[in-house]
Amino acid sequence: MHQYQDHTLIQEHIANWKASGLTQVAYCQQHAIKPHIFSYYKKKFSAAPAAAKKDKLMPDKLMPVKLIPEGVATLSTSPVVPLIKISHANGFSLEISLNSEMSSLKPVLELVGSIAC
Numbered sequence: 001m002h003q004y005q006d007h008t009l010i011q012e013h014i015a016n017w018k019a020s021g022l023t024q025v026a027y028c029q030q031h032a033i034k035p036h037i038f039s040y041y042k043k044k045f046s047a048a049p050a051a052a053k054k055d056k057l058m059p060d061k062l063m064p065v066k067l068i069p070e071g072v073a074t075l076s077t078s079p080v081v082p083l084i085k086i087s088h089a090n091g092f093s094l095e096i097s098l099n100s101e102m103s104s105l106k107p108v109l110e111l112v113g114s115i116a117c
Contacts (some may be wrong), residue, residue, distance in 0.1 A: 010041045086112060 017027040017038075024042075028035040045081075087093040094112065096105060 007041075007045075010038075011045060014042050015036065026054060072102060 009078075013031065013033065017024065020027055020028070024038060025035050027033075028038050072104065082098040084096045084105075085093060086096075094108070096108070
């Protein structure tokens with residue numbers, strides 16, 4: 001078996017290198033390892049946990065959906081709430097419910113006013 005085919009040995013080398021404080025090249029020279037192969041396996045083994053983490057965040061399976069029984073109010077059947085609508089010359093518009101906290105309106109208007117057309 002070639003020394004690079006034993007993944008456990010390579011992983012031990014990676015752990016030993018991290019603990020050694022040496023550069024990769026210096027560690028590889030001391031242990032007769034080709035630096036590009038060491039670098040390849042270091043990247044390969046560090047990418048595996050990242051891929052597993054990504055799979056946990058974005059699983060490739062169906063997600064549960066909560067169904068709302070008929071007769072329960074939804075956005076489309078909610079009572080009409082009066083709005084303030086601001087349309088900007090560059091095409092965006094902002095709708096603010098009159099039930100909103102009006103103290104937050106001033107910073108929003110200042111931001112909208114600072115946007116150039």
